[in-house]
Amino acid sequence: MTSALLVGGTSEIGLAIVRRLAPERVWLLGRDGARLAQAAAGLDGAKVDWGLLDAEDVTSHERAVEQAFADAGGFDVVVIAVGVLGAQAGLDADPDEALEVMRVNFLGGGSLVLECLRQLRQRGEGALVLLSSVAAERARASNPIYGAAKAGIDALAQGLSDAMASSGVRVLVVRPGFVKTRMTAGLNPPPFATTPEAVATATTAALRGRAGTIWVPGPLRWVFAVLRHLPRGVYRRLPL
Secondary structure, eight states, rough: OOEEEEESSOOHHHHHHHHHHHHHHEEEEEHHHHHHHHHHTTTTTTTEEEEEEEOGGGHHHHHHHHHHHHHOOOOOEEEOOOOOOOOOOOOGGHHHHHHHHHHIIIIIIIHHHHHHHHHHHHHEEEEEEEEEEGGSOOOOOOSSSHHHHHHHHHHHHHHHHHHTTTTEEEEEEEEEOOOEEEEEOOOOOTTBBBOOHHHHHHHHHHHHOOSSSSEEEETHHHHHHHHHOOOOHHTTOOOO
8 A cells, every 4th residue: 555545634534444455655735724734644654635625616627636646656546534423403404504405415425426436437446445334225214315425425435346357446435323423512423333444444355355335334225125125114204
């Protein structure tokens, strides 16, 4: 492993993955310069550069991603860790917050997936890791907006993975459950709650294998295999 690009450069999960990968060179892209500088200082043992990028400003994505690839000479692994959690009140959520969740998690994240995969395909090698969520499997009444946005980008990555199967570029979709981070601070952890470090361990192990999608922790794969197929009348009564 020689180089990695983290899009969403202050993400606790993304940074944990980069640390576990231990690349010689790292690029961080994100919208908060002060936090990016702090994150860069915490990546010991690697040469780290960072640049500004706003997930909602899709018109800037092509240039920012192309510049990072050009300056670094390409990347072995790209991690897309862009996302916001909010609008959990559904129809009663603040309209601006609901739109932000959809724009960042699907429109912005999807645009960045496309731009990064174009760069990797051009070079004919590398892997893209998308941080999705178990919420992508089936939208829940408690958080339909976030779930729908994650379902959209998850489906996009799955389809692109199949489309690029013979290109030399790999796509790995990571579906964590509840992760204890700044984003979830103040929320009650449900069963199977996990940590950024556990997600990083599972992700790096998966990159050494051939999986296209992983769940963290692993048993959630079977939990959601059941939940996905429950009749709607039963599903809506569950405390999810």
